[in-house]
Amino acid sequence: xxxxxxxxxxxxxxxxxxxxxxxxxxxxxxxxxxxxxKKSGGRNNSGRITCRHxxxxxxxxxxxxxxxxxKQDVSAKVVAIEYDPNRTCRIALLEYEDGVKSYILCPAGLxxxxxxxxxxxxxxxxxNAMPLSSVPLGTAIHNIELRPGGGGKVARAAGQEAILxxxxxxxxxxxxxxxxxxxFNDRCFxxxxxxxxRDHMNEVSGKAGRTRWQGxxxxxxxxxxxxxxxxxxxxxxxxKSGGGxxxxxxPWGHVKGQKTRKKTKASSKLIIQGRKKKR
Numbered sequence: 001x002x003x004x005x006x007x008x009x010x011x012x013x014x015x016x017x018x019x020x021x022x023x024x025x026x027x028x029x030x031x032x033x034x035x036x037x038k039k040s041g042g043r044n045n046s047g048r049i050t051c052r053h054x055x056x057x058x059x060x061x062x063x064x065x066x067x068x069x070x071k072q073d074v075s076a077k078v079v080a081i082e083y084d085p086n087r088t089c090r091i092a093l094l095e096y097e098d099g100v101k102s103y104i105l106c107p108a109g110l111x112x113x114x115x116x117x118x119x120x121x122x123x124x125x126x127x128n129a130m131p132l133s134s135v136p137l138g139t140a141i142h143n144i145e146l147r148p149g150g151g152g153k154v155a156r157a158a159g160q161e162a163i164l165x166x167x168x169x170x171x172x173x174x175x176x177x178x179x180x181x182x183x184f185n186d187r188c189f190x191x192x193x194x195x196x197x198r199d200h201m202n203e204v205s206g207k208a209g210r211t212r213w214q215g216x217x218x219x220x221x222x223x224x225x226x227x228x229x230x231x232x233x234x235x236x237x238x239x240k241s242g243g244g245x246x247x248x249x250x251p252w253g254h255v256k257g258q259k260t261r262k263k264t265k266a267s268s269k270l271i272i273q274g275r276k277k278k279r
Contacts (some may be wrong), residue, residue: 003017005017013206014206015204018206019203024083025081026079029061030101033063034061039215052217053218053219055215056217058213058214058215060086063082069189070149074097074098076095076102076116078110078114079094079095079112080093081093081106087105088158090196092105105152107196108194109193110196118189124136126193127192130189131186132172132184133186135164135192137167139164140163140193141155141161141163141164142154144189146184146188148185152190154174154176158198158200159194161177162175165181171184172184180273181272183270231250231253232246232249
């Protein structure tokens with residue numbers, strides 16, 4: 001994938017950088033692998049806004065992704081690579097030898113016509129899925145399960161990859177995309193390779209309208225609000241937190257910059273080295 005820029009003939013084109021979609025080979029999704037997607041507008045079942053700045057956007061269909069890869073030792077051919085509006089990476093349409101079709105996250109370098117397979121004794125090439133106990137050390141992996149059989153949860157965004165660094169006592173030590181080193185059960189499945197669409201981080205919307213197409217509404221700084229609307233609001237002129245008498249905080253009064261991870265979280269015992277390199 002590559003990024004294309006535009007001549008600055010309009011203000012929105014001056015900094016706009018959009019993907020070329022040159023790797024996409026199929027425009028419409030597989031109908032049998034889609035399901036309706038209802039928009040929440042950031043509201044919960046009571047109608048209250050629980051996540052701000054969400055609303056509008058283009059209508060979408062959800063693509064059913066096979067995160068578990070439980071159809072083992074059956075070869076599948078990559079039929080097409082498609083755009084998915086619900087995630088940052090591309091998805092690959094597979095067709096198995098028995099005619100069953102499914103979607104997987106498209107790893108970097110996967111081409112149409114390539115065969116992929118899931119199982120314990122399969123070769124470690126991009127797109128193949130296997131347990132961590134079968135992956136060679138130092139291999140880049142993605143779509144990692146947190147629990148055996150639970151489906152991939154880790155390293156699924158565009159350009160993400162984790163590195164299998166070691167194995168000991170039925171556990172695999174994996175260096176996460178954040179730099180954290182964490183223990184996983186070596187029976188957890190993963191997919192070999194890094195997630196494709198690596199240039200997603202270099203995209204620039206260029207205009208507010210495209211952000212609205214994607215379902216994101218405008219964000220207003222708390223400092224611009226009145227005291228009744230935000231803890232950072234008010235003050236004479238442009239002032240930090242109401243004239244400098246408060247600490248910068250969220251709309252609910254949580255002071256910024258403090259740690260939010262619970263000290264007694266159960267998964268803390270699985271972290272060998274934190275992403276801040278202090279553990």
